[in-house]
Amino acid sequence: MAENKILIEGSGKHCHVSQSTLYALFGDGFEMEVKKELSQPGQFATPHKITVVGPKRSTDVTILGPCRNADQIELSLTDATAIGLKPPIRESGDLAGSPGCKLIGPKGEIEIKEGVIIAKRHIHFTVEDAAALGIKDKQTVSVKVDGDRALVFGEVVARVNPEYATSMHLDYDEYNGAALSASNTYGEIVL
Amino acid sequence: MAENKILIEGSGKHCHVSQSTLYALFGDGFEMEVKKELSQPGQFATPHKITVVGPKRSTDVTILGPCRNADQIELSLTDATAIGLKPPIRESGDLAGSPGCKLIGPKGEIEIKEGVIIAKRHIHFTVEDAAALGIKDKQTVSVKVDGDRALVFGEVVARVNPEYATSMHLDYDEYNGAALSASNTYGEIVL
Numbered sequence: 001m002a003e004n005k006i007l008i009e010g011s012g013k014h015c016h017v018s019q020s021t022l023y024a025l026f027g028d029g030f031e032m033e034v035k036k037e038l039s040q041p042g043q044f045a046t047p048h049k050i051t052v053v054g055p056k057r058s059t060d061v062t063i064l065g066p067c068r069n070a071d072q073i074e075l076s077l078t079d080a081t082a083i084g085l086k087p088p089i090r091e092s093g094d095l096a097g098s099p100g101c102k103l104i105g106p107k108g109e110i111e112i113k114e115g116v117i118i119a120k121r122h123i124h125f126t127v128e129d130a131a132a133l134g135i136k137d138k139q140t141v142s143v144k145v146d147g148d149r150a151l152v153f154g155e156v157v158a159r160v161n162p163e164y165a166t167s168m169h170l171d172y173d174e175y176n177g178a179a180l181s182a183s184n185t186y187g188e189i190v191l
Numbered sequence: 192m193a194e195n196k197i198l199i200e201g202s203g204k205h206c207h208v209s210q211s212t213l214y215a216l217f218g219d220g221f222e223m224e225v226k227k228e229l230s231q232p233g234q235f236a237t238p239h240k241i242t243v244v245g246p247k248r249s250t251d252v253t254i255l256g257p258c259r260n261a262d263q264i265e266l267s268l269t270d271a272t273a274i275g276l277k278p279p280i281r282e283s284g285d286l287a288g289s290p291g292c293k294l295i296g297p298k299g300e301i302e303i304k305e306g307v308i309i310a311k312r313h314i315h316f317t318v319e320d321a322a323a324l325g326i327k328d329k330q331t332v333s334v335k336v337d338g339d340r341a342l343v344f345g346e347v348v349a350r351v352n353p354e355y356a357t358s359m360h361l362d363y364d365e366y367n368g369a370a371l372s373a374s375n376t377y378g379e380i381v382l
Contacts, residue, residue: 077367078269089339089370118370120339148280148311149365154341170368174340176268177361177368179280179309 004133004189006123006143007167009039010175013061013075015050015103016068021112025050025105032065039167040124042066052116053102054083070095071103073116076171080118090117091157119171122157123189124164133189136160143168143187149179152190195324195380197314197334198358200230201366204252206241206264206294212303213258216241216296223256230358231315233257243307244293245274261286262294264307267362271309281308282348310362313348314380315355324380327351334359334378340370343381 022030026048036045048063052073059079072095080087085099100113123143125135135141137160143153156168168187170180213221217239227236239254243264250270263286271278276290291304314334316326326332328351334344347359359378361371 077370078363081367148346150345152343152345154343155339172269173364174368176272177365179268 006187006189008187009167010172011169013079014064015061015073017071019067021071024108024110027107039165051104054085056084059083071112071115074119076173077118078173087116087118089120091120121170123168125160126166127162129166130160142190144190145178145187147179147184151178197378197380199378200358201363202360204266204270205255206252207259208262210258212262215299215301218298230356242295245276247275250274262303262306265310267364268309269364278307278309280311282311312361314359316351317357318353320357321351333381335381336369336378338370338375342369
């Protein structure tokens with residue numbers, strides 16, 4: 001990590017599911033395949049998709065593995081509006097009071113009572129990178145992006161964990177709203 | 192206009208068409224209907240849609256009236272990526288070198304050689320409002336937005352014209368990336 005330069009990655013709509021939800025949607029004993037390792041160690045994209053049914057429409061989302069304790073569906077505000085949901089902007093795992101929905105898989109369907117969120121923008125930090133910048137877990141920082149759609153993102157939550165790799169995560173509303181791309185992938189952390 | 196407070200409006204995917212394109216797609220002598228007056232005086236949304244065909248997929252866009260000299264299709268980066276186009280980020284009317292596409296209407300179809308753009312974010316100013324802030328036509332300003340996705344938009348082009356009403360225009364990537372909504376519609380101009 002050179003100085004305050006931070007790698008920015010766009011996250012498409014996706015979900016995390018519990019073991020029991022996985023079995024309910026894909027059949028008992030189903031095991032996820034790994035399609036691609038993600039930047040966060042141990043996390044992976046799968047080739048498996050489920051259908052998220054909103055009041056207006058439905059949309060297919062990719063499952064990220066491994067299984068977690070709770071089902072969590074992460075949509076962009078544009079995706080959520082299209083299917084008729086108004087989820088809150090939340091950190092991962094903070095699901096209380098978020099909308100539920102029906103989930104459909106190839107072998108079954110279930111209703112979840114909560115779990116649909118818009119991800120609050122955040123940076124995963126290794127302990128070393130955070131320490132080098134004097135940043136603490138849960139601290140809010142800003143990140144400056146250059147280009148045709150230059151902007152400064154505020155309200156970026158720092159998450160520091162020995163299990164992480166250092167990178168910033170945005171959804172595609174934020175990523176495209178800043179015109180980030182393969183040739184414009186870095187931001188500058190502003191404290 | 193109270194101090195530096197600016198009304199922010201989201202623009203969905205839309206197009207402006209020439210008279211000849213309108214006739215080619217909807218039939219000779221076709222007259223647009225007015226569905227809704229827009230904030231800029233004389234501009235209106237119509238109930239008419241055309242299909243924009245990209246290399247990967249197509250999408251329907253609303254025609255805004257009245258007719259203009261050149262065809263101009265304004266997509267968000269998310270919309271454009273979905274249909275397989277990579278338009279540049281441009282000010283309205285600056286179309287040289289932008290991608291073309293096929294346009295399909297109920298009575299015909301045409302190929303345009305250029306005209307698909309991602310709108311560069313901008314503020315329409317009345318002469319009075321611009322003067323009160325000391326802002327000149329074509330000047331670039333920044334605009335600060337509060338909330339869960341607080342940010343500062345840079346590269347906002349000021350456009351000053353006696354025909355305008357004062358308001359800022361974003362596409363929905365930018366609008367949703369900042370979590371703007373009916374209850375979070377104002378920004379603050381930062382000079």
